[in-house]
Amino acid sequence: MYPQSQTTSLQRLQNVEKRIVRVLELAGGVMEEMGNPSGPRKELVNGSCGEFMQSVKDIQLTLREEIKSACEYRPFEKCDYVPRISNEICCKKLEYVIAQIDEMKQTIEGYGDAS
């Protein structure tokens, strides 16, 4: 897994999804404009259709690139479960040591108070 490119490719795909939503909105807008009883406004319709076509083209480009650059699926080559459990054990050891040191500190402070 490549973490840094993964977030950007995820972002790109999320942008594609947002674009599709936008495209749908444009289509809806154009339809409503066509259903306008006083006739559709040409510049609005032209602009929306132009944006629609451009977005579809962008979407197509992005998807093609993402599909080409999708990495090969290697199932869990670098599974880190074993080091994970050894880290958990180390964590426990550290907690234990911290507790011991805290006790020592308390003892020292106790001596300090006594003296």
Added chain:
Amino acid sequence: MAGDLKVSLDKLPIKRLDAIEENGFERFPFDVGYDEKRVNLTRRIDFAWVVEREDPNKKQKKESATSANDVTTNNQQSWQWQSLVENLQLAHQELSVIIDLINTVEANDSVTVAGMTRPKQLPCEHLSDLAVSTTTKLQSFRHLGKNFKQSAKALEEQVAREARFYGALIRLQQNWKVKRHRLVAAASGKEGFYIDLSDGSLYDLASAFRPSSMSTILVEHDAAGMLAVNLPQNSRRYLHLEFLGFSSAYYGRNYNVTKLQTLSEKSAKETREEHASDDECVRGIHSILRDVYRAIYDEHVFDLVNREACSPSLAANLTGIRENYLRLSIDQEASVSISLLISDQVHQTSRASNKNSPNEATDEALGSFDGLNFGAGIEKAKISGIPNRVGFEIYLRQLYHEYAFVRSKNAATFSFGTRSASQSVKDSSNILGHFCMSIAHRIFSNKVLLVLESLVCRTPYIQLISHPTWRSRSSTWILSMKIPQSILQAGSQFQLCSSGNMKNVRSQFWTKVVVIDDSIKVEGEGAPNVVGLFKGKADGFCAVDGFNCDLADLPIILLQQIASHIIQWLHEEALVVGIKASRDFLSLAFELEHGEVVSLVAHVDPDNIDGCITWWLIMDDVPTEEHKLHSDVGESESRKFLGYLSLDVLYSTLLDFLNLCSC
């Protein structure tokens, strides 16, 4: 006969197809019998006009009777619509007759309809048709537009929801194995993701390991569509080790271990709150997964312990067994229990043992004590040598990790045909045995340490140094005696004065106590070398020598070692100073003028509260080496009790002798 003549045409009496199916099967209508045909024909004769002729006569009579009585104004409106209705009905009738005719004509092969032409539309009709079609088109456009916008909104919401879900899933994927059941996904309509916590490489496939039921965790959606993980409550069990009878000794202390477990549960509850941020959500799930993974690992550890405890090869230490619970005895004094507990059960057992619940009462072989009195509990634990249970819990986990991991590594290298290094591989039957022996060793070495501490407390010039061995079954301490700097400086003056006797007087003497399992070995330079004594060698520097001893004999032996070190040192100093002195095991004899011999004798008493090493001065004409001193003999003319002397005082005593002796 009044009325028009009506003509009806029959279908030709040939077989007509009713329907034909895709596979070519032809369906014919039922054959109607001859009589039935006749009846059908008679039915087709329309006698309606006859009936109508008779009925209207009756109707008109009625109407004329009633109309004269009714108010005409009321009926005028209904009369207007009534004519419209009648006209429409007549038109409808005519149309249906025509349609019937057309259909009948069409059904016959012999007659075909050449064509039907619509009558030319009037311009207003044309316009109205156009208007209607335009309006419907506009209507459908608007409808479409609304549809598109609605679906855009719905898609946006779904995209946002899924973005949260998949964003969280990707973050989880960086740390955990996220897999997908494609068939389940297709069947149930959900995505079918799950998190796999099992690790094939860690566990030996040949052993009877089955992946835990907890190791597959389904990824679900919570109410807001965000990723959520639902686990049954109290399904996770953790390893818990306890020394029976001392459960409360170390619970009073502020251990973060149990704290962390409750923290993770708290965060698990927080993820169910509606307004938890995505970050907190993912972190909550991470900690849940961590907990589950630790629980799975603890389960495996307990599995191994169980298997080894029940195998016959283990020296019979098992004294009790229940579900998720094992009790082993270490030596005759201590008992340890290893169990799998749900985390809040841990608190319960600590409280229960304080209250002497029936379960624990039988386990407490060492008596009960007040749970609130943590200080007393700790003291009692110290005296019995019981170590901290947390340390050994961790150690058990570590042993298992080394066993599993090394085995898996060796299994991996084995597949390439190379021989694995066997010295690092622990035989499977030894883990629990090794662990129990480690506990036994620790208990024993704690007792040894108590003895050493009590000795060193009462002997001010001895230092106790711990020597870490990094082995769980051996411990080492060093008792070191350092000659104070003041004496060394004074001694160096003498070295400069005297001629020839340039010797490096040792300034540090050490005795090493090595405990391996439960055998004690005392080592040290300057161990009493009988041969050296007979030869009267001044530099009785011996090679490091050691011998074994019991715990009971340890104090005496150590004190004797220390005392002999002091004697050695005094002897060397005497030689430097220029006094003629001879050394025995625990005494130093000085030859005075006139041939008198004065001995400085050390007396060791490990039970003496004030101090362990006391000094006596014995004056005799005959050197009394075999003379034994008892404290009850008391002082006499030839014996003087000097008391507990520090090294400085001893050195100055030595210098006093310098004045008395003949140099």
